[in-house]
Amino acid sequence: MWEPAAPDSHALRCEQSRHRTLAHLRACQEQWLSVVTSFIDRETPSVKILHPWRQFDVESYATLPWDRHLKKFVDDRRRWISLRDTVDWNRSGKWNQKPDTIGGLSMRLANHESHHIGCTK
Numbered sequence: 001m002w003e004p005a006a007p008d009s010h011a012l013r014c015e016q017s018r019h020r021t022l023a024h025l026r027a028c029q030e031q032w033l034s035v036v037t038s039f040i041d042r043e044t045p046s047v048k049i050l051h052p053w054r055q056f057d058v059e060s061y062a063t064l065p066w067d068r069h070l071k072k073f074v075d076d077r078r079r080w081i082s083l084r085d086t087v088d089w090n091r092s093g094k095w096n097q098k099p100d101t102i103g104g105l106s107m108r109l110a111n112h113e114s115h116h117i118g119c120t121k
Contacts, residue, residue, distance in 0.1 A: 004066045019069075021116050023061035026073040027052040028112060032105050033076050035095040036083070039102055045093035080106070 005018035031049045038045040050058065061069070089103035100108075 004070075006066070007063050009062070019066055020062065022066065022069045022073060023064065024052065024056060025113055025116060026069045026076070027055045027059075027061060029073060029076050029080070029109060031055055032109055033080055035093070035100070036080070036102050036105055038095075039091050039093040039105075040083070040087055042093070046097070047093065047095045049095055080109070 003018065005022075007019050008017045010016075031052050034049060035047050038047045049055075056062070083102070087102055089106070090101050092099060092101045094100070
C-alpha cells in the first residue's frame, strides 16, 4: 500500500490506484480530524465540512505528488493518535447536522480505511 505511486488520470476509483487511495484517505482523515478538533475546542459544536470526495476535487488531490499526500496523512494521523489519552471519547457535537462523538469519528475512520486498504492494487 505505501509504495509510492504517481497520479493516474485514468483511475476513477480508489481500487484502480494506490495514489488515489492515499489521497482519498488523506481527505477523509483531514475532514474528520477538523470535526474532532471542533468537538474538542468548542462547546456544543455544529460543524459543516465538505464531503471528502468534494475536498479531493476542490484541492485537486488527484494531481498532487505522493510524498505530499503521505506527509499530510502521517502528520494528521500523529495528531489524531496524540489525542488518544487526552480527550473524552464521548465528547459530542454535530457535523453536517449529524450527531457524533470523538470515539464515533475514530471508529468511522478505522472502519473506512480497512475497506480501502484491503482492495487497493
